[in-house]
Amino acid sequence: MYEWSDTDLMFRDALRGFIDKEVRPHVDELESGALPPFDIIRKLYSTFGLADMAREGLEKSLARERGDAPSGEKSSAFSGAGSMGVVLNSELAGVSLGLVASLGVSLGLAAGTIRSRGTLAQKERWLPGLVTFETVGAWAITEPDSGSDAFGGMKSYVRRDGDDYILNGNKTFITNGPYADVMIVYAKLDEGDASVDRRDRKVLAFILDKGMEGLTQSPPFKKMGMNSSPTGELFFDNVRITKDRLLGETEDSGKSDGKSSAKESFAAERIGIASLSLGIINECHRLSIEYAKSRKLWGREIGQFQLIQLKLAEMEVARINVQNMVFNAIERTAAGDKVSLAEASAMKLYSSRAATEVAMEAVQLFGGNGYMAEYRVEQLARDAKSLMIYAGSNEIQVTHIAKGLLG
Structure with a gap:
């Protein structure tokens, strides 16, 4: 039967000390939305050396993918799926759930999607900032009219324009949306064929950066709970997306399959x-x-x-x-x-x-x-x-x- 290891328990005790000193005194500010969670998360990473671990693990992973390192060499990446990641998530959730939501979406969903689906060039371009939390990630699939019908009800769409894509639509309930530096965005491919039911059209995933022309990030919503995590909307008005931002960089690789x-x-x-x-x-x-x-x-x-x-x-x-x-x-x-x-x-x-x-x-x-x-x-x-x-x-x-x- 599984039990917490001595290392897990040592990390848990040290983490509780950090939470008592750096999180609990700021809970009211976090809950009001006056204090975004990102600087506290970065301080957490710095205190426990998580950024260094993530950086080292990513470098080893990319080196293996480039063929510059032995295939059997293991990385020291800090994973939310491992025991220490679970300790981190559960301890923070009991004090400020939104901190974990912001961390988890940026690290687990945004960075995780690029890790599993991105090309080597995309990983080298976006992951160094995401895995160390120097940049904040968002993962955008939900829309006002889709909800649980995420794919069928999706109205955001892209159309080809030469080698580029033009993105229109909007996403809602996006964790980190108001402040995100990097966004994974899912959209339907509209090729102008009226015979293809909108619900059945191909879904593609793209990597967007803050400040792109035509991209608007809303202010944070006011919510019932999880208030320490900023949630908002993303609006796309003829956003031009070059092919190097298509996840996997080709529609035929399978990696760009948004579903x-x-x-x-x-x-x-x-x-x-x-x-x-x-x-x-x-x-x-x-x-x-x-x-x-x-x-x-x-x-x-x-x-x-x-x-x-x-x-x-x-x-x-x-x-x-x-x-x-x-x-x-x-x-x-x-x-x-x-x-x-x-x-x-x-x-x-x-x-x-x-x-x-x-x-x-x-x-x-x-x-x-x-x-x-x-x-x-x-x-x-x-x-x-x-x-x-x-x-x-x-x-x-x-x-x-x-x-x-x-x-």
Whole structure:
């Protein structure tokens, strides 16, 4: 059975010290949107040497791809799928979920898509800044009229213009969108053939940079939760895209297939939701136990009352279940055993629901205090709810799970 290693636990303890010093004092600023999360993330990278690890790992990976290094040499890249990455995500999620969302989208989705689908030239051009968080990435597929019908309902389109493409449309609910330096954007290829149903048209992926003519990044939205992560819209008005920005640089390589690329990212993102859920459950659990020991009614600690004990016990059951899901994903990733989209959807469905139930029960346990922002379980409840919608609503997860079961 998998357990946290001594190294994981040492990293966790050091990370908690960093969070207490550098994150908790700024939670109100982060939650109000007055303080974007990026400088705190960069300080985290600097403090723990994550930027150096990422840079070294990328250099080794690119050297192997160029044929300049032995194929068996392993890189030291810091991966969110490994145990230390899970520790990082879960510990941050319990204090400021938006920090992890901004980090995960930039590193996992934007950089991850270029890693898996980009050409060597594209990796050399965009990854050095992304993997070290010197530049911020966004991943843009959702549109106002698409939502869970991400491909069929997509209206953003590109048309060929010589060797270039012209992009029009808009994307919404884009994490890091207002501030992103690099954006992975998905769009339908419109060749002017009216006989081809819009829903069935090819989807291509492109790499855009901040400041391109015709690209507009909206200010951040105001949201219910996950407020430390800026979310916004992207607008495209005849954005000219050269072929070196087409993911894979050719439509025929398979790498530019937007649907296939996005589905890979969906699975990774949904597995990551389990780590975030675990962080929220752990923090709600910790705060609830502390409160149950300190709050007194009728001359007794409320932890002595059976209904309070029931709430704590059910939180512990949820914590164990979600942690076991996370452990399973760590083991399988390390073994090279790919987690299917259906399995990832099952992890996302269960863990996000568990985190939301635990957080709401924590609010109830705190009573009137739980409804006050001062006690933080209020924030955790709002953040947890976002996980039931983020990375695909829980309703669409049911569809993916059923498709996996029925074949």
